[in-house]
Amino acid sequence: MTETEPAPSAAAASPASAPTGARYAGRRVRRLEDARLLTGRGMFVDDVRRPGMLHACFVRSPFARARINSIDVCAALASPGVRAVFTAADLNPDVRESWYTQDGPKVPDSPRPPLADGEARFAGDPVAMVVATDRYLAEDAAELVEVDYEPLDAVVDFREALASPVQVHASRPGNIAGRLTGTPPDAVEAACAGAAHVAEETFRQQMHTPSPMETRGIVAEWDGRELTIWSSTQNPHEVRAFTARLLGIPPERVRVIMRDTGGAFGLKVVPGREEQCVLLAARKVAGPLKWIEDRRENLLCHQARHESGRARIAFAADGTILAASIDHLQDMGAYPTPWQVGPGAAVGMLFPGPYRVPVATWTSTSVHSNTAGRVPYRGPWQFESLAREVLLDIAARDLGIDPVELRRRNLLSRDDLPWTNPNGMPYDHASPRETFEAALAALGYDAFRAEQRAARAHGRYLGVGTSSYLEPTTSGQPYYGSEEATVRVDPSGRVTVFFTGGSSGNSLETTVAQLAADALGIEFDLVEPVQGDTAVTPAGAGTGGSRSGSMTAGAVGEAARALLARLTALAAHRFGVGEDEIEVADGRAVVRGRPGVGATFGELAAYAAAAPPGLPEHLAGVLEASGRHTTPAPMLWANATHVCVVEVDVATGAVTILRHIVGEDVGPMINPDVVEGQIAGGTVQGIGGALLERQAYDADGNPLVTTLLDYLIPTAAEVPLIEYVHLETPAPGPGGYKGVGEGGAIGAPPAVVNAVVDALSPFGVKITELPVTPAAIVELLAAAGYQGGHH
């Protein structure tokens, strides 16, 4: 069945998005993944059932910090169905190496023991693992594990960690996980001293929890020689590499299989501590071992976005930005995973954003606390955009300049690039000013201001906020900057593309089928994309850092190029002509000028497989080719402007989002549906972060949010239809494509905050803390002297 719209001629395809000759790239091709996902036939880790499978569950510390004096597992072991109970003494000594490929073995990472050993460091810290014949029995037994805890003082608030007498890890004095700095602050201080106005605020962002629909999960099956792993992951090959190092077995004896991953958002870039436990225990139990993180564990064990920062921007009297700096502090929790210090640097380096900022500097300090461990989360550095964009609006009001006009005076245009920002970020191939204008045009900015005035006359408070950012995608760092694919033609004529994958909702199968069909000049329906099984797919870095579109496009392109060369050589041999006389088009290789003389790809595959006498050895056999793409660019710059329109009920503090427009430039789009899906998902996450989502602890370090009743993820009822405006400035990479996975989550929060503040501008409130809850709004209004609201 054809899942695509009819493929028209190249001329009819979306002109900007479609490379010359492309029939599928640039089009809204229907997703290959949808049929199985929408009919309940997806294969997630919890769908894996193996004969004799056992189930793990964790005993977790109820204390933020406690000495573990003893653990008595006798009663648990005697509980029905229990096969084993493991503590740190059983599993931790088996760890050979536990570093992640992206960071390497030498990075100054903090301790990450599989099970808490001697001390529990947050409420939720896994202390023991129970293995039973089903999860119910495992949970029954977990209640019988007797742990003698001696509660200790904890450092709960990361902002107090530096001065706290409590040390989360003995090896981290002052609870400092790391501290990174930009250039000396002298130039910024000088610019501020001479500035007409310096805007300065301290912003605070609440703790988030990455909450994919499918939580983490793993099944590990040891057959005495080989370990087979089913994993919910963004990066199957990292699971394999990590496991081989962890257990000290050859990677060739580790096979990782992923099929569908139900969301990840950064949480699943590397295996965490519980997954380590399952991997370590897999060789000790008599059966495949499954662990599925339940929702409470998901909310208990991970944090993201918990940051604060003092941001400064200096202006000339006309609003020209003279300098920008940020001092950033981020919460690592007890066990950040993976190394989380480095990403803090991005907050500092990107703080100048898409503006013509002449001088800048930054610091970023990462501190431990007795809370859940920090994990990567969609746009991990987004605090730079929050601080900058909200501060720009505050500055605009102080300067008496419309916030849109203030940005116009400072935004970089496409023609200004390349431009290296004062922190060394080499901006290029982007269109901040053009995107900003396009997004505002979609709103009708001036018309909105008129509507706003009219509404206020009726006691309704509408507001608009914008947010603009430049985002590095598709990192060129060694581990991330390279990707491979293999393309195979079978005698049936069908083409299988093997690629790394790690698709966690980002439609890589559809994308690969589009790209391969175009690269080989064949029908979309002939392509079979295969991802995620390390036994058959080439190694690569998976989904992360908004890299998979561009990098996979490069890899598929290189593999297809090699395959076409091989097809040409085969056809030349088959028809006894020179390779330069062969033309390949529409799934056939023909001899130029003799249209009747040619062979389909399938026939050439059969020819190669038959290996007739005289066929050179390198052309005989399976008709396949591999290609590797290594990106020459350090990063590819995407940019966007979010425009948000809200109404605020000043009686209750309720915020209703009326419109949310995202103008973005992610380069040419491979599939606009996929691009818009990525933007929508990220934007809704960002709206959630601005208004709803909050993980919190009480003063003793007890988590206050342990169910989705309290962790408020926005639903369809809380968000409007997201509107899109596409600009397509090609990047210097395959197809001109850039990354799009993270931007929505970066851009949305400050736009929402600015819109709320704008709505409340008659009262003169300032918002520097997230989330912007109704209660917080009422409190801000009261502080501004407004007490009314009984209507």
Place this chain on the structure above:
Amino acid sequence: MKPAPFDYHRPDSLDEAAALLAELGDGAKVLAGGQSLIPMLALRLACFDHLVDISRIDALRGVERRDGTLWVGATTTESAIGADPAVAAAVPLLARATPLIGHAQIRNRGTFGGSVAHADPAAEYPAVVLALDAELAACSAAGGQRVIPAAQFFTGLWSTALEPEELLVGARFPVWSGRCGFAIEEFARRSGDFAIAGAAVAVELDDGEDRVRRCAIALLGMGPTPVRAAGAEAAVTGRPLAELEPADVGATAVAGLADVPSDLHGPQSYRRRVGAVMTARAFAAATAEAAARPASAGAGNEAATSG
């Protein structure tokens, strides 16, 4: 998030259910739609040796008119109540509260009796039951049937006047006629969440001068149980509408509340403010509806709604 072991019982009749509850005592819990009980079991916040599933007892299900009142059976689902024209005609407040309960999937499973017996202070049905002075029918093997007035039913956070061996059978709602208006307003962080605060209001105006003949206000989310705003009701009764400012009614309604909760969503003062605002809005809407009805004796609200 897996419940501890329990024995499951599914009686086919009310007598059988009552006998089971009598036999099993407080080790048993009644299971109806399971929308609150099952998550609490899965989180091991609650633990029972026995669950008595009453969802297959036909006698407990359904809505009907009885002697000028509306009878709602305990296992009638929320979605059935929301879709029933008899409910909309006789007890509009019950019908209007229904879409505010959770989401459609929850209402398809959740039952009237489950909501009332669970007695969450922020739930809608308990507030409506309390506002309208419904009579709750309970039965037990030893005591047979007894009727509990709504005012005596809600005794504390998630606790009611039901004895462990007692089963909620249903509720009898008085049908208001005359120039009546009804409104329920609540404020929740997201659509379908338990409300931070809300108010269910019923009013009847006299025929002549638009005086408030009677008024019932129940607040939800404002204490350990739903509460009647008796002070506000008294303050408006007998007064002409023109003299009444909804904001004042709201302020009076929340004045003197002792146990307004405070949580992550906001401090006590915020909840109090929202309660006042919701009361004001519900009062304004209910009185507007009542005032719009023609002032003629016998032209009941019911006829107006169903016509």
